Every structure is written in C-alpha cells, then in structure tokens.
Amino acid sequence: MLELQHVSKSYNKGKVKAVDDLSLVVQPGEIFGFLGPNGAGKTTTIKMIVGLLKPDTGTIGLNGLDTQKDALKCKSITTYVPDYPAIYERLTGMEYLNFIGDVYGVMKKDRLERIEKWLEIFELAQAVASPIQSYSHGMKQKIVLIAALLPAPQVMVLDEPMVGLDPRASHHLKELMREHCDQGKTLFFSTHIMEVAEKLCDRIGIINKGKLIACGTMEELRKLDKEQSLEHIFLDLTEK
Amino acid sequence: MKKLLTLIRVALKVNFGLSLLYHRVIRQKKDIWVVPVAVLVLVSIIPMIYGYVKLLAAMYGALRQVGQEQALLTFALLAGQFLILVFGFYYVISAFYFSRDLEMLIPLPLRPFEVMLSKFSVILVNEYLTVLVIVAPPIVYYGIQSRAGFAFWTNALILYLLLPVIPLAIVSILVVGMMRVVNLSRKKDALIIVGSLVLISAALGLQFVFARSGRSELDGQAMVKFFASPDSLLKQIGAGFPPSIWATKALAGGFSGSGLLHLIIFAGVSLVLFYGMLVAAENLFYRGLVGIGEISGRRKILSQAEMSRRVSSGRRPVQAIFWREWRIMNRTPIFLLNGVLTAFLLPVIFVIMAKAGSGDNTFILMLAMTSPKPVYVILGSACILLVCGCLNGTSSSTFSREGGQFWMSKVIPVSPREQVTAKFAHSYIIALLGIIAGAVMLIFGLHLKLAPCAAAILFALVGAVGMTAVGMIIDLARPLLEWTNPQKAIKQNMNVVFSLLANMGALAILGFFSYFLLKAGVPGNTILVLVFAALLLFSWISSLFLLRFSDKKYMEIEV
Numbered sequence: 001m002l003e004l005q006h007v008s009k010s011y012n013k014g015k016v017k018a019v020d021d022l023s024l025v026v027q028p029g030e031i032f033g034f035l036g037p038n039g040a041g042k043t044t045t046i047k048m049i050v051g052l053l054k055p056d057t058g059t060i061g062l063n064g065l066d067t068q069k070d071a072l073k074c075k076s077i078t079t080y081v082p083d084y085p086a087i088y089e090r091l092t093g094m095e096y097l098n099f100i101g102d103v104y105g106v107m108k109k110d111r112l113e114r115i116e117k118w119l120e121i122f123e124l125a126q127a128v129a130s131p132i133q134s135y136s137h138g139m140k141q142k143i144v145l146i147a148a149l150l151p152a153p154q155v156m157v158l159d160e161p162m163v164g165l166d167p168r169a170s171h172h173l174k175e176l177m178r179e180h181c182d183q184g185k186t187l188f189f190s191t192h193i194m195e196v197a198e199k200l201c202d203r204i205g206i207i208n209k210g211k212l213i214a215c216g217t218m219e220e221l222r223k224l225d226k227e228q229s230l231e232h233i234f235l236d237l238t239e240k
Numbered sequence: 241m242k243k244l245l246t247l248i249r250v251a252l253k254v255n256f257g258l259s260l261l262y263h264r265v266i267r268q269k270k271d272i273w274v275v276p277v278a279v280l281v282l283v284s285i286i287p288m289i290y291g292y293v294k295l296l297a298a299m300y301g302a303l304r305q306v307g308q309e310q311a312l313l314t315f316a317l318l319a320g321q322f323l324i325l326v327f328g329f330y331y332v333i334s335a336f337y338f339s340r341d342l343e344m345l346i347p348l349p350l351r352p353f354e355v356m357l358s359k360f361s362v363i364l365v366n367e368y369l370t371v372l373v374i375v376a377p378p379i380v381y382y383g384i385q386s387r388a389g390f391a392f393w394t395n396a397l398i399l400y401l402l403l404p405v406i407p408l409a410i411v412s413i414l415v416v417g418m419m420r421v422v423n424l425s426r427k428k429d430a431l432i433i434v435g436s437l438v439l440i441s442a443a444l445g446l447q448f449v450f451a452r453s454g455r456s457e458l459d460g461q462a463m464v465k466f467f468a469s470p471d472s473l474l475k476q477i478g479a480g481f482p483p484s485i486w487a488t489k490a491l492a493g494g495f496s497g498s499g500l501l502h503l504i505i506f507a508g509v510s511l512v513l514f515y516g517m518l519v520a521a522e523n524l525f526y527r528g529l530v531g532i533g534e535i536s537g538r539r540k541i542l543s544q545a546e547m548s549r550r551v552s553s554g555r556r557p558v559q560a561i562f563w564r565e566w567r568i569m570n571r572t573p574i575f576l577l578n579g580v581l582t583a584f585l586l587p588v589i590f591v592i593m594a595k596a597g598s599g600d601n602t603f604i605l606m607l608a609m610t611s612p613k614p615v616y617v618i619l620g621s622a623c624i625l626l627v628c629g630c631l632n633g634t635s636s637s638t639f640s641r642e643g644g645q646f647w648m649s650k651v652i653p654v655s656p657r658e659q660v661t662a663k664f665a666h667s668y669i670i671a672l673l674g675i676i677a678g679a680v681m682l683i684f685g686l687h688l689k690l691a692p693c694a695a696a697i698l699f700a701l702v703g704a705v706g707m708t709a710v711g712m713i714i715d716l717a718r719p720l721l722e723w724t725n726p727q728k729a730i731k732q733n734m735n736v737v738f739s740l741l742a743n744m745g746a747l748a749i750l751g752f753f754s755y756f757l758l759k760a761g762v763p764g765n766t767i768l769v770l771v772f773a774a775l776l777l778f779s780w781i782s783s784l785f786l787l788r789f790s791d792k793k794y795m796e797i798e799v
Contacts, residue, residue, distance in 0.1 A: 047798075052798065072655055091568070098552040108551065108552070126541045
C-alpha cells in the first residue's frame with residue numbers, strides 16, 4: 001500500500017509550489033494512474049515517493065513504513081523506472097541486471113529464472129551481453145523495466161514507462177503491470193496516454209498545478225464530467 | 241559570422257554555467273555560498289603567487305648578474321605553452337568528441353569548422369585562465385624591474401592573447417587526425433586511450449629533452465662566449481620550441497624593428513596554424529566525430545549454460561558497487577586517462593622533473609631523499625608517494641562522476657555508509673597503484689634503497705587513507721552531477737582542486753611539524769613515530785567523518 005498524506009514540495013525558496021498538500025492512497029492490488037499536464041507535479045511526486053526528493057511537509061508511507069524514517073526498508077520493497085533511462089552505459093545489460101540483483105539481494109535461482117523470462121518477453125536476449133551504450137532508446141527502457149521487475153518488488157513506481165517502447169513491448173508491459181497487481185502488489189505510474197490509463201488503471205488521479213484535482217475509478221471520474229472519455233475529462237479539468 | 245558568434249557565446253555560457261549560475265545565485269539566491277568560496281580560493285592562491293614571485297625575484301637577480309634576464313621571459317612563455325600542450329590534449333579530446341551537446345549540434349545547419357571553433361573557444365578561455373597564473377607574474381615582474389614602457393605592455397597583451405593558439409592548434413590538428421583514424425576502428429575506446437598516451441608521452445618526452453639540453457655542460461671558452469651574448473641563454477632554453485624565442489624577442493624588443501618583426505613572426509605562425517586547424521576541422525572533424533559514440537555490440541543469444549554462467553550468484557552490495565565503480569572508471573576513456581593512468585603518469589613526471597633538475601620543490605625533495613639522515617629520506621619519499629597516489633582526482637570526483645545516474649545510488653536499498661565504503665575501496669586501490677608506481681620509480685629511477693622505501697610505503701599507505709577520505713568528503717559536500725562533458729566531472733571539477741589544496745595543506749602542516757621537531761633536536765626515530773601517529777590520527781578522523789557525513793548528505797542530495 002502507498003499512502004501520501006498532505007505532501008508538499010516547493011522550489012525557489014517556496015515561490016514555486018510543485019506539489020501542494022497532496023493526499024492519496026493506493027491500495028494493494030491496485031494500478032494507480034497519475035495524470036497531469038507538463039509541469040503539473042507528477043515527476044516531483046514520484047521522485048518524493050522513491051526518495052529522490054525530500055518532501056517539505058507531509059509523510060509518505062509504503063506498506064506501513066515511513067519513507068523518511070525507514071528509508072532503506074522502503075527502498076528494498078520498491079523499484080522505480082524514471083522518465084528517461086539514464087543508466088550505466090558502460091556496463092553490459094547483464095552486468096547491470098547483476099548489479100541490481102546484488103543490491104536487492106536476489107538469489108541466483110530466482111535471478112536466472114526471472115532474467116531469462118523477461119529477456120525473452122522483451123526480446124532483449126541477444127543484446128544482453130553488449131554494452132548498454134550500444135542500445136537504442138527503447139532497448140534502454142526495456143532493460144530498466146527488466147531491472148525494476150527483477151527484485152519482484154511489493155511496490156513499483158513508473159514514470160511514463162511506455163515512452164520509447166514498441167507496440168509489442170508496450171502490450172507486454174501492460175500485461176505485466178496487471179499481473180504484478182493481481183499478486184496483491186501495488187503499482188503507481190504516470191502517463192500521458194489517456195487510452196492506457198482508461199483501460200488499465202483501477203483508479204486514476206489527476207494533478208494540476210501541484211494539486212490533486214480529481215481521484216477515483218473511471219466510473220467516478222465520469223460522474224464528474226457528464227460521462228465523457230478520459231481525454232475529455234482531463235482536458236476539462238486541467239483547463240480551469 | 242553572426243551564427244558563429246552566437247554559437248561561441250552559447251558554448252561559453254554552457255561550459256562555464258553562466259546562465260545557471262546567474263539563475264541560482266541572483267534569481268534563486270540558492271548557491272550564494274559560491275561567492276565567498278570563490279573569494280576564499282582566490283585568497284588561498286595569494287601565498288602561492290607570493291612564493292612564485294619570490295622565486296622569480298631570485299631568478300631575475302641571478303640572470304641579471306650575467307646579463308641574461310630575458311631568459312626569464314622565455315622560461316615563462318615556454319612553461320605556459322608546454323602546460324597547454326600537455327593538458328590541452330585532455331581538454332581538446334573531451335570537448336571535441338565527448339561533449340553530449342554535440343549530438344544536438346551535428347544536425348544543425350552549421351559547418352564542421354564552426355562547431356569545432358565553438359568548442360575551441362571554450363578551451364581557449366580555459367587556457368587563458370590557467371596560463372595567467374604561470375605566465376603573468378614573470379612578465380609583469382620583468383616589466384616592472386626593467387622599467388618597461390608602453391610598447392612592452394602592448395606586446396605583452398597581444399602575446400598573452402596569442403599564446404595558447406600555437407600549442408592548441410597543434411594539439412587540435414593531431415587530435416582531429418587521430419580521431420579520424422580511431423573512428424575507422426571498432427575498438428574506439430582502446431584506440432583513444434592508446435593514441436592519447438602516445439601523444440602525452442611525446443609531449444613529456446619533448447619536455448625532458450629540452451630540459452636536459454638546457455643544462456648542458458660548457459667548457460671555459462664556450463662559457464665566456466655564452467655569456468657575452470645577451471640572448472644566448474634564452475636561445476638555449478627555447479631551442480626546442482622557437483615560438484618562445486620569438487615571443488621573448490617581441491616582448492624585449494617592444495616597438496623596435498626586431499620586436500615588431502618577431503611579433504609578426506609569432507602572430508603569423510599562430511595564424512597559419514589556426515588556419516591549418518580550420519582546414520583540418522572542415523575536412524576531418526565530422527568524419528572523426530559522427531558515430532564515435534556508437535558502440536557496435538555483438539548481438540547473439542546466450543546459450544543456457546552461458547546465461548547461467550553470466551548471471552552472478554550474488555555479491556554483497558559493497559562488492560557490487562565496487563565493481564560498478566571499477567568498470568565505469570576504466571571503461572570511460574576520459575575517466576581512465578585522468579584517474580588510473582594519471583596515477584601511473586605522475587611518478588614518470590616526477591622522475592623527468594628530478595632528472596632534468598627543474599622545479600624548486602622537487603629540488604628540496606631530492607635533497608631530502610639524498611640526505612644521509614634516514615628521517616629525511618623516509619619522510620621525503622613518503623611525501624612523493626602520497627602525491628603520486630592521491631593527486632589523481634579519483635576520490636575527489638567519485639560522486640561527481642555518477643552525474644545524471646546518481647538517481648540509482650539514491651533509490652537502491654544500500655545504506656550510504658556501504659556505498660561510501662565501496663567507493664572508498666575503489667579510490668584507495670587507485671591510490672595504491674599510484675604509490676606502487678611511485679615506489680618503483682623511486683627505486684629504479686632515483687636509486688632509493690629498499691629499506692627506507694618500504695618505510696615510506698608504510699607511511700604513504702596510512703596517509704592515503706586520510707587523503708582519499710578528504711577527497712571524498714569534499715566531493716560529497718557539493719557533487720557536480722549536472723555535466724554534459726565527462727571532462728567536467730574530473731578535470732574541470734573544482735572539488736578536485738579543493739581536495740588537492742586541502743591535501744597539500746595537510747602535507748605542508750606535517751612537513752612543518754617534522755621540521756620544527758628536527759630543529760628542536762628531537763631524535764629522528766621519535767620524529768618518525770610522531771609523524772606516523774599524526775598520519776594515523778588524520779586518517780582515522782577523516783574516514784570516521786566521511787562515514788557520518790555520508791548518512792546526512794545522501795539524504796540531502798536531490799536529483
């Protein structure tokens with residue numbers, strides 16, 4: 001479970017409020033889609049959840065643990081995929097996956113089984129022995145996704161994970177996200193693709209100018225805006 | 241032309257982070273601490289400049305007695321140009337070929353020479369700043385002492401502006417040629433390293449040959465003839481690099497026929513080489529640049545057995561981070577050249593300087609090493625070993641080198657202490673390599689005996705713990721994570737300079753401490769024990785502080 005309580009973050013000595021008193025809960029087994037225009041505060045929120053940024057106020061809880069007080073425990077049950085795959089380009093794909101396996105303490109048997117499975121699904125098996133520097137953008141995104149899946153985390157936090165993926169990989173990712181949550185685990189992701197959010201998410205949150213302006217299931221959001229598509233709801237809500 | 245000027249302006253702004261600095265200091269009032277730190281750095285340079293001027297005064301006095309004072313100018317100009325030749329190489333290769341903004345510049349409607357010129361101008365400005373400290377004091381001192389007039393100062397300004405052009409143009413032409421060849425190969429990184437080593441060795445070799453030729457023995461008659469001519473010494477010093485002679489004559493001659501003639505020759509040669517560089521840029525630059533970052537990975541599906549072998553059976557997090565550091569450092573040419581290879585290069589430079597007899601501080605250390613008192617030999621050698629091991633910038637750039645990938649260190653479930661321990665182990669091993677290389681050089685190059693060398697190694701091993709920790713503390717306090725050119729993370733990183741100053745300061749304090757004990761008549765062995773205890777204390781306190789500091793600082797760094 002992921003729980004944000006009155007979380008705020010500002011830049012420029014408080015002049016720019018990136019996230020303003022944000023509270024939300026993502027239940028176990030739930031895929032939560034986080035939507036918002038550019039600069040609305042999505043990435044800032046995500047970075048606070050995974051510990052890259054420190055909230056000015058408020059608390060973030062993961063499975064009952066406080067991300068500030070129990071940082072290490074929280075990190076050991078969470079994996080994160082950033083919006084841009086800035087990873088160790090001088091390592092080979094396999095060295096990178098081994099590094100992630102080592103720091104998360106994944107056993108050899110599980111490691112081998114999972115790496116083989118994900119490499120095949122994402123069609124990356126033939127590139128895994130090559131330096132990441134030789135990968136295309138989409139391939140880098142795939143290796144980051146495999147690395148995030150490798151520790152079989154309780155919570156996955158993904159920032160625009162579909163960017164750069166080909167349609168097949170994108171389809172597999174959506175299936176994997178569903179599978180992850182069907183095991184009772186939590187998934188929080190941001191996206192600009194309304195169709196994906198509409199079809200995949202159990203609940204959706206829309207953030208604008210740092211404030212959560214809508215949150216609920218697709219049905220609940222439709223009630224807010226005369227039962228239109230998510231795209232229309234998003235446009236109407238973020239226009240204000 | 242307007243396009244070129246805009247490009248140069250943007251390149252300068254990006255390189256020196258002017259827009260970012262303005263935004264943070266003036267607008268956000270965030271990095272306001274930069275101002276006092278900059279003042280502090282400038283103030284800390286003053287004692288060094290003072291010492292330099294004192295040395296120049298002594299040199300000028302001695303040269304004047306034999307009517308050879310112009311040689312002071314040749315010395316300054318030659319030193320400045322050699323500095324550019326050796327270090328300019330690092331700058332040129334990384335700015336021309338490893339800046340990340342090049343990917344954005346290549347598709348723009350710009351000619352290859354325009355792109356290269358924008359990068360060249362950044363290096364030029366960098367060199368003006370570096371060379372200013374070396375070249376300005378001797379020229380100014382000479383000018384004041386010789387009561388030079390308007391012509392001298394005008395020529396001095398022109399020469400200062402032209403000074404980096406000849407060495408930088410030579411280096412640029414060599415690098416552009418080398419990279420054209422490198423880009424033909426699949427093993428680009430290896431070739432870059434080999435090519436760089438060949439060029440740096442050639443520059444160092446030249447320095448050695450010139451320095452040796454500058455102190456050749458003269459018989460009585462030749463000596464009389466030598467001192468009869470006012471420019472014989474400058475000719476000898478500058479023989480290997482004639483531009484330094486032309487520049488000296490242009491300075492000393494002022495607006496006279498000889499002065500102007502030599503100024504025109506210097507400017508003409510600068511211009512010709514600059515033009516040659518532009519021609520090389522237009523024809524070879526893009527052919528060496530396009531695709532240089534591409535690594536053609538072997539694409540093959542691993543067999544079940546191979547996959548099982550390659551999937552690690554699990555390392556401890558500290559080991560995993562250590563190997564990550566090791567691999568990334570050694571596989572990134574710029575990091576390898578500045579880190580590991582510098583650790584090996586420093587002892588070579590030391591021996592060259594010692595054999596050539598140049599460098600005031602080397603002379604003092606040489607005196608200490610050849611002294612009959614073991615305490616001098618051991619402490620002098622330990623000092624050289626520490627310089628060889630710890631001044632390569634590995635520890636003081638360990639966090640900065642992560643750059644945009646630091647987010648991974650923030651999200652992995654490994655405590656800051658464990659991460660810092662792994663990084664420390666990596667930096668310490670590089671220091672160890674430098675110490676071993678230094679010891680080999682001391683034994684085989686300077687014929688140091690084994691017993692004092694072993695004692696010096698022991699002192700250096702303990703001192704290196706503290707020096708590595710100090711470097712890491714400085715880098716952790718303000719890691720430089722936003723860079724587009726890997727050179728910025730290590731060579732142009734102020735943390736490396738601060739760490740160097742701090743560690744040299746620590747060595748100086750220990751040096752004074754031993755000196756006063758000796759003066760006070762304390763026996764040599766007691767001094768050795770006391771210095772060893774001081775090194776132990778220094779290393780223990782700094783490594784303890786590093787661990788505590790990491791707990792706090794890792795939380796604070798936001799990416």
